[in-house]
Amino acid sequence: MPTPPLLALHGVCKRYGVVEVLKDIELEIHAGQVVALLGDNGAGKSTLVKVISGVAPADKGVVEWEGRAVHIKRPHDARDLGIATVYQDLALCGNLDVVGNLFLGREIRRFGFLDEMEMERLTRSLLERLTRNLPDLRAPVVSLSGGQRQTVAIARSLLANPRVLLLDEPTAALGFKQTTEVLDLIDRLRDRGLGVLLISHNMGDVKALADRAAVLRLGRNNGFFDVNTASQEQIISSITGATENVPRPPAPHESAW
Amino acid sequence: MRKMTDNTRTELATPDAETGRPHPGRAVSRVVEGWVAAFRRKLSAGELGWLPVVLVLAAVWIIFQSLNENFLSPRNLSNLSVDIVGTGLIAVGIVFVLLLGELDLSVGSISGLAAAVFAVLNVNSGVPEWLALIVGVLAGTVAGTVQGYSFAKTRVPAFVVTLAGLLTWNGIMLAILGTSGTINLDENGLVAKLTSYYFTNDAVAYGLAAVGASVVFLVSYQDRRRRQAVGMPHRSLRAIGVRTGAVAVIAFAVAYLLNRFQGLPLALLIFLVTVAGLDIVLRHTHYGRQVYALGGSVEASRRASLSVTWVRTAVLAVSGTMAAIGGLFLASRITSVSQSSGSGVLLLNAIAAAVIGGTSLFGGRGTTWSAVLGMLVIQSIASGMAITDTPTAVQSVITGGVLFAAVVIDSLSRRSQEAHGRA
Numbered sequence: 001m002p003t004p005p006l007l008a009l010h011g012v013c014k015r016y017g018v019v020e021v022l023k024d025i026e027l028e029i030h031a032g033q034v035v036a037l038l039g040d041n042g043a044g045k046s047t048l049v050k051v052i053s054g055v056a057p058a059d060k061g062v063v064e065w066e067g068r069a070v071h072i073k074r075p076h077d078a079r080d081l082g083i084a085t086v087y088q089d090l091a092l093c094g095n096l097d098v099v100g101n102l103f104l105g106r107e108i109r110r111f112g113f114l115d116e117m118e119m120e121r122l123t124r125s126l127l128e129r130l131t132r133n134l135p136d137l138r139a140p141v142v143s144l145s146g147g148q149r150q151t152v153a154i155a156r157s158l159l160a161n162p163r164v165l166l167l168d169e170p171t172a173a174l175g176f177k178q179t180t181e182v183l184d185l186i187d188r189l190r191d192r193g194l195g196v197l198l199i200s201h202n203m204g205d206v207k208a209l210a211d212r213a214a215v216l217r218l219g220r221n222n223g224f225f226d227v228n229t230a231s232q233e234q235i236i237s238s239i240t241g242a243t244e245n246v247p248r249p250p251a252p253h254e255s256a257w
Numbered sequence: 258m259r260k261m262t263d264n265t266r267t268e269l270a271t272p273d274a275e276t277g278r279p280h281p282g283r284a285v286s287r288v289v290e291g292w293v294a295a296f297r298r299k300l301s302a303g304e305l306g307w308l309p310v311v312l313v314l315a316a317v318w319i320i321f322q323s324l325n326e327n328f329l330s331p332r333n334l335s336n337l338s339v340d341i342v343g344t345g346l347i348a349v350g351i352v353f354v355l356l357l358g359e360l361d362l363s364v365g366s367i368s369g370l371a372a373a374v375f376a377v378l379n380v381n382s383g384v385p386e387w388l389a390l391i392v393g394v395l396a397g398t399v400a401g402t403v404q405g406y407s408f409a410k411t412r413v414p415a416f417v418v419t420l421a422g423l424l425t426w427n428g429i430m431l432a433i434l435g436t437s438g439t440i441n442l443d444e445n446g447l448v449a450k451l452t453s454y455y456f457t458n459d460a461v462a463y464g465l466a467a468v469g470a471s472v473v474f475l476v477s478y479q480d481r482r483r484r485q486a487v488g489m490p491h492r493s494l495r496a497i498g499v500r501t502g503a504v505a506v507i508a509f510a511v512a513y514l515l516n517r518f519q520g521l522p523l524a525l526l527i528f529l530v531t532v533a534g535l536d537i538v539l540r541h542t543h544y545g546r547q548v549y550a551l552g553g554s555v556e557a558s559r560r561a562s563l564s565v566t567w568v569r570t571a572v573l574a575v576s577g578t579m580a581a582i583g584g585l586f587l588a589s590r591i592t593s594v595s596q597s598s599g600s601g602v603l604l605l606n607a608i609a610a611a612v613i614g615g616t617s618l619f620g621g622r623g624t625t626w627s628a629v630l631g632m633l634v635i636q637s638i639a640s641g642m643a644i645t646d647t648p649t650a651v652q653s654v655i656t657g658g659v660l661f662a663a664v665v666i667d668s669l670s671r672r673s674q675e676a677h678g679r680a
Contacts, residue, residue: 053560055559055560074562075559075560075561075562076562079562085560087560089556091554091556091557091560091561092554092557093549093550093553093554093557093558093621094553094554094621095549095552095553095620095621095622096546096549096550096553096621100546100549100550104546104550104557104558104561104563105558105561105562105563107543107546109543112542113537113541113542114541114542114543114546116541117480117483117484117487117489120489121487121489124489
């Protein structure tokens with residue numbers, strides 16, 4: 001392999017009490033690629049995102065960043081590495097305005113006080129690159145539309161110039177037009193060389209956008225696919241667990257991609 | 258009252274309006290139109306802010322003035338302005354806790370404890386007043402910190418932790434006071450002066466009013482210049498002028514009234530400076546932003562890697578400290594400390610003041626100025642009742658009604674805001 005993947009997981013396990021949510025998970029994310037993470041409800045997709053982002057650290061297993069092993073114990077660690085996450089629930093503070101949410105936890109200060117002007121200026125220039133209908137930057141986020149909130153959440157994750165972006169169902173709550181806008185946005189991020197992990201239930205989105213797909217089933221890897229060559233039926237049967245009936249079984253390991 | 262003029266934020270300056278020489282009357286009316294438009298938008302979004310409490314205050318003043326013409330006399334208003342300080346300072350601490358969406362029930366006991374610590378050290382043990390004062394305030398800080406840390410670590414709701422605190426601190430206060438019962442403070446001492454000293458020189462009140470208005474102007478103007486320099490939307494000069502004018506009118510009116518009695522009370526000055534200072538802390542510092550964020554969503558704050566434990570501890574520490582300072586002002590007002598210090602309706606009034614002033618019970622919305630407005634309403638009702646010889650029973654019922662109305666408005670505005678957000 002010429003260059004190691006940006007992010008690689010080997011044998012990652014996670015339990016909540018007696019429930020084994022993730023078992024021996026393998027995953028690789030390369031720069032400039034969109035990896036779709038697929039699986040039925042409860043397959044462990046969101047938990048895997050939490051493991052990578054440090055919200056719920058792994059119990060066992062190795063996380064490699066550009067080929068060297070790292071420990072992600074807190075959200076802070078992931079952020080320092082260059083991993084940004086957009087959660088399914090967006091994790092925005094509804095009472096804060098757009099600027100406040102974007103810079104939450106990394107406010108720009110001037111003489112010890114918040115530099116609202118500089119933060120507003122950066123917010124404006126960032127959002128102008130991402131979207132055409134700019135929301136009112138000083139309105140509380142609770143008063144924005146779903147698509148606008150999604151844009152704010154993605155913008156926030158891009159603020160620290162991440163190398164890897166984790167997106168947990170970014171289009172689930174959006175209408176057709178807003179979905180297209182978000183997918184375009186992800187496409188442009190890939191072109192800029194980011195590694196993207198995209199969780200989605202929508203096979204259309206995955207087919208249109210992803211380079212590769214990793215399927216989780218009941219907390220385990222259940223196949224890796226090249227989205228351009230694998231058929232939709234193959235992927236879906238892997239998600240639903242009907243793989244035994246598929247003539248050619250999916251590759252069991254990363255190396256077989 | 259910064260809140261009042263914040264509505265002009267969205268009013269953008271246009272280039273031709275800058276160069277032209279507008280008619281001053283029309284300029285003002287355009288700014289007012291901007292306010293009306295902003296107000297309509299906020300009304301439909303369920304953000305009423307300061308408006309309900311100002312209307313209630315106006316109604317209370319009109320009613321009592323029509324019942325007794327001495328109500329709005331300089332003497333009564335001056336006394337009112339001192340009476341709001343003790344409980345008002347406690348209410349400022351409550352605002353911090355409410356912003357987290359929590360409640361602090363221990364502030365009454367802590368205020369009594371701080372006053373008792375001060376009185377016993379100073380009067381009984383002969384410790385210098387300044388030192389006893391510092392120890393008294395620190396007692397409140399420590400009590401608040403202990404509660405805050407327990408709340409943050411155990412994740413038991415703050416109202417339960419502080420309910421335990423209410424009993425504990427009250428017990429400790431009784432133990433400290435011992436059998437002596439009431440301790441009288443030095444009538445000419447430092448603490449007594451806190452509420453009995455007036456700046457009798459007229460120039461002080463007017464001078465400070467001028468300073469306040471100038472600060473508002475300079476800060477707005479500087480902000481405008483910085484924004485203009487990088488081509489960002491900024492307030493127009495006339496918006497800044499109207500804003501400064503509004504502050505100046507209020508400040509000079511208050512100064513004029515106070516000077517017609519005994520001058521500016523020291524207590525009121527300390528109160529206003531504290532409220533303004535803590536308002537800056539809440540709205541313009543990293544710490545304050547964290548408090549609002551936690552009130553908005555704990556989970557989102559955690560994921561933004563805020564230290565939830567630290568912020569929660571610090572908020573209850575602030576609340577304990579403010580309760581102690583308020584307790585010393587209350588003791589100063591009656592120059593004595595007794596076993597009943599910090600008991601009774603004090604706690605309820607402090608919480609009611611913060612809520613009536615517009616701080617949300619659900620967390621994340623409100624400013625320290627709501628403590629001032631809320632206390633003005635509560636104390637105006639109390640004062641008006643006293644002046645018109647109305648029984649205390651009626652006073653409680655009316656204050657209760659105002660509080661209920663405030664909570665209903667808070668709840669409705671929150672619901673309409675959510676509905677608006679989903680639209």
